[in-house]
Amino acid sequence: MRVSERELEREREVVEALYARLDEQRDEAARRLSKVRAERVGGNHQARSERDAFARLHEDRLAELREVDARLVFGRLLLERGADAGGAVDAPSAPDAPRAAVHAASTAGTEAPPAASTPERLTRPELRYIGRIGLRDAEQRAMLLDWRAPQAAAFYRATAAEPLGVRARRHLALAGRELVRIDDEVFDDTLLGGDETVQGEGALLAAITARRGGRMRDIVATIQGEQDRIIRSELRGALVVQGGPGTGKTAVALHRAAYLAYANRERLGRSGILVVGPSDAFLQYVEAVLPSLGETGVVMRSLGELYPGVDAAAEDPPAVARLKGSRRMAALLARAVKARRIVPDGPRTIEVDGERLTVRPELIRTAMQKAERRGKPHNVARVTFVKHALDALTERLAAQLVKGGATVDDADRKVLREDLRTAYDVRVLLNTAWLPLSPEKLLGDLYARPAWLAELTRDWREEDRALLARERRAPFTVSDVPLLDEAAELLGEMPDDRQAARAAADRAQHGRDLEHARAAIADAGAEGVVDAERLVAGFAGGGDGRTTAERAAADRGWTYGHIVVDEAQELSYMQWRLLVRRCPLRSFTIVGDIAQASSAASARSWRQALDPHFRQWRQERLTVNYRTPARITRVAERFAAAEGLAITPTESVREGEHPVARVDAAGADLVPALLALLADDPRADAGIAAEEAGTLAVIAPAADADRVAAALAEALGTVAVGTVAVGRGSAGLGRPIAVLAPDEAKGLEFDEVVIVDAARILAGAARGVSALYVAATRATQRLTLLGPAPAALAEP
Numbered sequence: 001m002r003v004s005e006r007e008l009e010r011e012r013e014v015v016e017a018l019y020a021r022l023d024e025q026r027d028e029a030a031r032r033l034s035k036v037r038a039e040r041v042g043g044n045h046q047a048r049s050e051r052d053a054f055a056r057l058h059e060d061r062l063a064e065l066r067e068v069d070a071r072l073v074f075g076r077l078l079l080e081r082g083a084d085a086g087g088a089v090d091a092p093s094a095p096d097a098p099r100a101a102v103h104a105a106s107t108a109g110t111e112a113p114p115a116a117s118t119p120e121r122l123t124r125p126e127l128r129y130i131g132r133i134g135l136r137d138a139e140q141r142a143m144l145l146d147w148r149a150p151q152a153a154a155f156y157r158a159t160a161a162e163p164l165g166v167r168a169r170r171h172l173a174l175a176g177r178e179l180v181r182i183d184d185e186v187f188d189d190t191l192l193g194g195d196e197t198v199q200g201e202g203a204l205l206a207a208i209t210a211r212r213g214g215r216m217r218d219i220v221a222t223i224q225g226e227q228d229r230i231i232r233s234e235l236r237g238a239l240v241v242q243g244g245p246g247t248g249k250t251a252v253a254l255h256r257a258a259y260l261a262y263a264n265r266e267r268l269g270r271s272g273i274l275v276v277g278p279s280d281a282f283l284q285y286v287e288a289v290l291p292s293l294g295e296t297g298v299v300m301r302s303l304g305e306l307y308p309g310v311d312a313a314a315e316d317p318p319a320v321a322r323l324k325g326s327r328r329m330a331a332l333l334a335r336a337v338k339a340r341r342i343v344p345d346g347p348r349t350i351e352v353d354g355e356r357l358t359v360r361p362e363l364i365r366t367a368m369q370k371a372e373r374r375g376k377p378h379n380v381a382r383v384t385f386v387k388h389a390l391d392a393l394t395e396r397l398a399a400q401l402v403k404g405g406a407t408v409d410d411a412d413r414k415v416l417r418e419d420l421r422t423a424y425d426v427r428v429l430l431n432t433a434w435l436p437l438s439p440e441k442l443l444g445d446l447y448a449r450p451a452w453l454a455e456l457t458r459d460w461r462e463e464d465r466a467l468l469a470r471e472r473r474a475p476f477t478v479s480d481v482p483l484l485d486e487a488a489e490l491l492g493e494m495p496d497d498r499q500a501a502r503a504a505a506d507r508a509q510h511g512r513d514l515e516h517a518r519a520a521i522a523d524a525g526a527e528g529v530v531d532a533e534r535l536v537a538g539f540a541g542g543g544d545g546r547t548t549a550e551r552a553a554a555d556r557g558w559t560y561g562h563i564v565v566d567e568a569q570e571l572s573y574m575q576w577r578l579l580v581r582r583c584p585l586r587s588f589t590i591v592g593d594i595a596q597a598s599s600a601a602s603a604r605s606w607r608q609a610l611d612p613h614f615r616q617w618r619q620e621r622l623t624v625n626y627r628t629p630a631r632i633t634r635v636a637e638r639f640a641a642a643e644g645l646a647i648t649p650t651e652s653v654r655e656g657e658h659p660v661a662r663v664d665a666a667g668a669d670l671v672p673a674l675l676a677l678l679a680d681d682p683r684a685d686a687g688i689a690a691e692e693a694g695t696l697a698v699i700a701p702a703a704d705a706d707r708v709a710a711a712l713a714e715a716l717g718t719v720a721v722g723t724v725a726v727g728r729g730s731a732g733l734g735r736p737i738a739v740l741a742p743d744e745a746k747g748l749e750f751d752e753v754v755i756v757d758a759a760r761i762l763a764g765a766a767r768g769v770s771a772l773y774v775a776a777t778r779a780t781q782r783l784t785l786l787g788p789a790p791a792a793l794a795e796p
């Protein structure tokens, strides 16, 4: 049954009214911004800083309102009167959702123009429109409900079996600001036949068959019930989401981050949320999702970026990565730090102002023991060591002088102590015993001084030690990042580490700023309009203009309120250790698929990965595959079974049109065969955009990917004016054709995938079966195997 024109027309009026309201809110924010900018605040620094803070706030608000423009509204519920889900449309109350309050308050008490009249539909209690943000009309009546509000959950969860008070659910499909299609699902039979009972083409199917453009899109309009339950699961504790490829784990993880930020704004606004992904390419792929959901304050980092100051992209060879990721390294680092505290092997003679003094090892040992007793990190405990050593040396020197006939009173002792403190010999003595160390220096020494490493690792095999050998100046790798962090934890701040000191001072200042901001907001009568956290972000003085997210990202000692880990199956023991330090409360969302683990240091089960770090965790499963057509899924799962890889089978939502294709070629013929395959592909045309042509990934063995990309680029003559058709690695995202190694394809998806030399991928990688399984499950439409491929990887 097709939707009637009349019905479409009525909904168009609603959509128009909602956009009109959005525009009003934007104008309002712009007006407030220019008003604040024009304010004369005199020379008072505090006042200026507050004015700047308010200005930034309005700028942010404007930016946010712009981000939600596309598909502002996407759903409508028709509710039973008086049903639970059908209560008055409302957003959660402040302070947990100040953004809703911003809408409410932004028109109050200002000279905003009269709002466009609200269509009657928007005020009917049995109708509830759902969108990216909440909106209210000028009379404070709810017009649009934020998808994260509790009352919106029924939109995602109602089923025919369990309608939750919903009589019908409607999806509104917009192109730009125009309503183009309506899809209805009716749960109440009595509605059938009426004007509002039309069944349309499934919004979900439309979303999942849509062409991909190289960037992940949000799924806010079509979140499924099982996904919604995970998204809204409580903040506390560690939640593991296990699911096969394409089941929406990444999508769910990102929507959960947006939901948690909304539902716990007060708490998480202060501490922040960290989203961790496997690589830069992956983060680039997903980076647009959170802003499109109205969330700009989440910190996103790859595993190579979790130690401030180091941006590691290079991976170690598998054996090295496995060793560096292992528990053994934590113990080694602890031993290395301890080994840098050295009691002299015999008496040392030092000279202080012409006086020679013999220092016995016991004096140093005793000072060391006293300093170590409190269990402080190396650099911090060193201060105590130096204090005790100087006290003891002063006593020894005084005793020697008295013995020589001098008298030494308290004032003299002070002078002696100062002489000792500044004496060159003493500095050498104490530094040799206990040197302040940076994490970079410690790790660099371990790698570059084989003799020292051998001393520390007597129970290791020689070949393991050899794996760590590295030139001192070689850049740090992704697997070094958690080791640097571990070392930083053991060492503590360097005495002259200004950055760390500033970060600590900053944290303290932040607390004071928050108090100040609350007072400023109360003074300005802006309670509910502005939240203190955002205002602090704008303080030019103590807050230095950085948001919580920026501040957190730069501070190694920052602890987040929640951490979302995607592709979590890849993490090593040492990487988990680092993450738990960043969130000691252990509030985590951990999504991944153990069967897809292909990094050398990854675990074989969630228990193995998590039990050492989490006392308890809860697990959810996702089983419906929204990406891969069943024809491809069956092939990939058959292959996994043949290779003995334990996978979580998925149920594809569609059968797919294209069989998995095979093209014969081998050796030197592989690249020419690939060129022939792509010769007629519209995507090979330089000048066409990915959004127009759709995307294709060529997944080749890691060792061949560069060569294949170069050959393709040359043959297609793609460095043309305008768009370049082919890109290698992350540079390929957003281009019509991307050439990737299997590892780089992790978490991504493309309309079409061509796997080059699958047999070599299987044989070559550390976990070749997983690598090939990942590669085979990236396509949304079509999969082609070019060259040698295992027999099981084909339709029976």
Ligand SMILES: Nc1ncnc2c1ncn2[C@@H]1O[C@H](COP(=O)(O)OP(=O)(O)OP(=O)(O)O)[C@@H](O)[C@H]1O
Binding pocket: 204, 207, 208, 217, 218, 219, 222, 223, 224, 227, 243, 244, 245, 246, 247, 248, 249, 250, 251, 252, 593, 596, 626, 627, 746, 747, 748, 749, 777
């Ligand atoms: N409810 C939904 N509505 C529309 N599209 C969806 C839905 N859930 C998932 N998808 C789409 O399915 C595809 C796969 O999702 P996603 O990348 O999150 O899966 P994944 O489980 O992380 O996969 P992998 O393990 O292979 O990385 C994406 O295009 C995503 O937008």
